[in-house]
Amino acid sequence: MQTFDIDPDIRLARALPPSVYGDPEVFARQRERVFARSWQWCPEAATVPRDGDAAPFTLLPGCLDEPLVATRASGVVRALSNVCTHRGHPVVACPANAASLRCRYHGRRFGHDGRFLSMPEFAGAADFPSADDDLAAVPLERWGPLDFVSLRPAAPLRAVLAQIDARVGSLGLDRLVRDPSTDRDYAFDASWMLYCDNYLEGLHIPFVHPALNDAIGYDDYRTELAPWGTLQLAFARDADDVAFALPPGHPDGGARVAAFYAWVFPNLMLNFYPWGLSLNAVQPVGPARTRVLFRAFTWDPALRAGGAGAGLDRVELEDEAVVVASQQGMRALLAKRGRYSPTKETGVHHFHRLLAAAHA
Numbered sequence: 001m002q003t004f005d006i007d008p009d010i011r012l013a014r015a016l017p018p019s020v021y022g023d024p025e026v027f028a029r030q031r032e033r034v035f036a037r038s039w040q041w042c043p044e045a046a047t048v049p050r051d052g053d054a055a056p057f058t059l060l061p062g063c064l065d066e067p068l069v070a071t072r073a074s075g076v077v078r079a080l081s082n083v084c085t086h087r088g089h090p091v092v093a094c095p096a097n098a099a100s101l102r103c104r105y106h107g108r109r110f111g112h113d114g115r116f117l118s119m120p121e122f123a124g125a126a127d128f129p130s131a132d133d134d135l136a137a138v139p140l141e142r143w144g145p146l147d148f149v150s151l152r153p154a155a156p157l158r159a160v161l162a163q164i165d166a167r168v169g170s171l172g173l174d175r176l177v178r179d180p181s182t183d184r185d186y187a188f189d190a191s192w193m194l195y196c197d198n199y200l201e202g203l204h205i206p207f208v209h210p211a212l213n214d215a216i217g218y219d220d221y222r223t224e225l226a227p228w229g230t231l232q233l234a235f236a237r238d239a240d241d242v243a244f245a246l247p248p249g250h251p252d253g254g255a256r257v258a259a260f261y262a263w264v265f266p267n268l269m270l271n272f273y274p275w276g277l278s279l280n281a282v283q284p285v286g287p288a289r290t291r292v293l294f295r296a297f298t299w300d301p302a303l304r305a306g307g308a309g310a311g312l313d314r315v316e317l318e319d320e321a322v323v324v325a326s327q328q329g330m331r332a333l334l335a336k337r338g339r340y341s342p343t344k345e346t347g348v349h350h351f352h353r354l355l356a357a358a359h360a
């Protein structure tokens with residue numbers, strides 16, 4: 001099993017070994033060490049609006065592959081294991097509204113809170129039912145318009161999002177409205193880590209995204225580190241470029257912020273623009289195969305045509321092209337561990353340190 005050290009001093013550090021990108025053993029280990037411990041965006045929690053609703057889903061398909069079911073009872077939305085505690089059959093096969101959840105294999109019934117209710121032919125079983133016969137409940141929490149679940153959280157969601165919340169929490173997250181009209185799913189042949197590496201630095205912007213570069217100021221582009229993520233700030237270049245109207249008392253008050261790019265370890269990107277939020281959920285589906293879901297939540301759709309938050313589809317394809325080409329390079333026998341720009345790649349260095357700690 002590969003381990004890797006990343007020097008805490010960015011001026012001395014070498015980046016991840018090239019073979020880590022695309023290694024099946026690394027990928028398998030990350031399933032438990034990285035993804036099971038992280039908070040994952042859970043849009044399915046919004047699909048059970050009525051008491052008695054139950055909607056099955058797979059958490060992070062292709063990576064965690066965990067069968068879960070979103071349920072609602074007495075107004076409380078939960079995420080439960082969708083694996084029957086008798087012999088492992090899925091409990092809920094398709095979205096339904098019913099008084100209880102019934103496994104179709106041998107008829108075991110559960111409440112929408114996961115509690116065991118009944119089971120045929122178990123009259124003589126000792127110590128039955130016990131808590132082990134209930135469906136496991138998975139922590140489910142909400143921040144603004146977003147629901148999150150975690151199988152084995154390494155830290156509370158509040159702590160994970162604290163620094164991000166301090167910057168964007170006052171912008172009116174509860175007023176964001178989901179807009180499915182621009183949903184896009186992208187898939188490409190590269191490790192999810194290369195995709196995140198690319199997201200976490202602005203160094204490539206002048207080279208790869210000429211149009212975006214025209215809308216933001218490269219020199220004052222800034223990266224801030226948080227225990228479980230990063231925050232990148234882009235500032236409007238010209239007086240007529242779109243910028244946030246920040247509320248009084250905001251830490252960036254007086255600055256013309258064009259975008260807050262928040263990254264939540266390991267695989268969630270929350271890009272806040274004056275028009276709203278572009279959420280990028282990065283889904284590893286194989287050691288060198290990645291799917292990225294783009295989902296939008298808007299404050300003011302009319303602002304979408306200009307500034308840093310315009311042309312996101314073009315920017316994405318520009319990013320994919322360089323990431324896929326770099327994945328090819330990482331396979332080369334002569335590939336070397338790279339170095340970090342001390343001024344522009346602090347976010348990438350931070351990501352690699354978090355990964356190394358999770359793998360240790």
Ligand code: FES
Nearest residue numbers: 084086087103106
């Ligand atoms: S597997 Fe569900 S009742 Fe037997």
Ligand SMILES: [Fe+2]
Nearest residue numbers: 198208209319
């Ligand atoms: Fe980019």
